[in-house]
Amino acid sequence: MFSQDACFFHRQLDEMSKSKHFFQNLLKPFTSSANKDQQEDDLEKIAAKEQKNFSFEALVAATKNFNQSQKLGEGGFGPVFQGKLSDGREVAVKRLSQRSAQGKKEFLNEAKLLSRVQHKNVVNLLGYCVRDAEKLLVYEYVANQSLDKFLFKSNKRELLDWQRRHDIIVGVAKGLLYLHDQAHCTIIHRDIKGSNILLDDNWVPKIADFGMARLFPEDQTQIHTRVAGTNGYMAPEYLMNGNLSKKADVFSFGVVVLELISAQKNSSFDRDPDSGNLLEWAYKLYKKQRTLEIMDPVLVSSADMEEVALLVQIGLLCVQSDPQSRPDMDRVVVLLSRKPRHLEEPTRPGLPGSRYRRYRPGTTSSVTGNSDVSSSGSFGSTNTRTATSTATGTTSSLVKPRLDRHGKRPVID
Numbered sequence: 001m002f003s004q005d006a007c008f009f010h011r012q013l014d015e016m017s018k019s020k021h022f023f024q025n026l027l028k029p030f031t032s033s034a035n036k037d038q039q040e041d042d043l044e045k046i047a048a049k050e051q052k053n054f055s056f057e058a059l060v061a062a063t064k065n066f067n068q069s070q071k072l073g074e075g076g077f078g079p080v081f082q083g084k085l086s087d088g089r090e091v092a093v094k095r096l097s098q099r100s101a102q103g104k105k106e107f108l109n110e111a112k113l114l115s116r117v118q119h120k121n122v123v124n125l126l127g128y129c130v131r132d133a134e135k136l137l138v139y140e141y142v143a144n145q146s147l148d149k150f151l152f153k154s155n156k157r158e159l160l161d162w163q164r165r166h167d168i169i170v171g172v173a174k175g176l177l178y179l180h181d182q183a184h185c186t187i188i189h190r191d192i193k194g195s196n197i198l199l200d201d202n203w204v205p206k207i208a209d210f211g212m213a214r215l216f217p218e219d220q221t222q223i224h225t226r227v228a229g230t231n232g233y234m235a236p237e238y239l240m241n242g243n244l245s246k247k248a249d250v251f252s253f254g255v256v257v258l259e260l261i262s263a264q265k266n267s268s269f270d271r272d273p274d275s276g277n278l279l280e281w282a283y284k285l286y287k288k289q290r291t292l293e294i295m296d297p298v299l300v301s302s303a304d305m306e307e308v309a310l311l312v313q314i315g316l317l318c319v320q321s322d323p324q325s326r327p328d329m330d331r332v333v334v335l336l337s338r339k340p341r342h343l344e345e346p347t348r349p350g351l352p353g354s355r356y357r358r359y360r361p362g363t364t365s366s367v368t369g370n371s372d373v374s375s376s377g378s379f380g381s382t383n384t385r386t387a388t389s390t391a392t393g394t395t396s397s398l399v400k401p402r403l404d405r406h407g408k409r410p411v412i413d
């Protein structure tokens, strides 16, 4: 990922190319703090001109003073309210919880950076607001609900026929590719999952919560560290060793693909007693050339079976244990857009058990699980708490990690 300064610089370039301040700003050295302040003032002005810097009063009015009736929900970062701006725009206002010790300037820098992120498949961040300890983000309002609400929480999943599910997968892949490689600054999402994929009234998927790690950095001094992902979606190497790369997002994307096709939630999978989780089940059936058995029965009438099989294989490639074997999003988008003549054979998915330290009651030592699962060699974590949370949501024989109420981890106590 680019450093904050690099991103700041990129944003500056972007900004400058459109602005008559270009040459003025170019002449300013970045090192002087007086000049930095001046630059920030300039950015404030540009932001105000672009109406990205919302006044607190405007957001109070838009949300009827953050009235409970306006509340859309509450995630790990704080509550989200529906609102209407005085110019008629429908917005979603995220009121960040005040646990982060991040300063105003840093927050504003990151928010400004992220408000330049614009893609059809990414929720548009319209602006932000800081007032004393209050930090708010203003997003475009996305009218339909999040993907998980259609897929898991009701009988609404019939509304998601094959074409829609296919298009959602393609849209999310394009949104992720944009965040990884095409935005002005590399953004690793870290929390791709159904509830962070919002659907608009035309079923176009939009990735939400991007860049939250930048806006809400972990604060080591706090009791509750900022969550870094959600159980069931996190890549093993990230979960075990904190190795964060774009491939961690690819893994989460693969989980979402398999969930969309099967309508089974990885973190609470109980469909097949012989498979600990959705990924293992899908892989097992794939190896037996019974791939289509993972398909949600609701899809039988609408699905193109060849496409289903292809997407399962792509999903399995994304969740492979070894991050280097996973395709990058560029390749995923290519694979999705035209039927590949040749597609690699997926190796086993990132599974719990391999070189994961198992808990033995009454001891603090551990034993190693079956060894044919991991090819990445990155699972030998010595941190029992970390090592026992699973990327696939199965923790039965392992020490249960403490998750917060959103299924996020870690919560340190």
Ligand SMILES: Nc1ncnc2c1ncn2[C@@H]1O[C@H](COP(=O)(O)OP(=O)(O)OP(=O)(O)O)[C@@H](O)[C@H]1O
Pocket (backbone or CB within 6 Å): 072, 073, 074, 075, 076, 077, 078, 079, 080, 092, 094, 123, 139, 140, 141, 142, 143, 145, 146, 191, 195, 196, 198, 208, 209, 406, 408
């Ligand atoms: N731009 C938006 N438009 C419409 N609804 C939104 C928007 N952003 C968030 N929401 C809704 O607000 C609720 C809370 O969202 P938020 O992203 O804070 O948490 P979450 O995704 O449910 O959980 P987590 O923080 O664990 O990812 C969700 O129900 C989501 O659908």
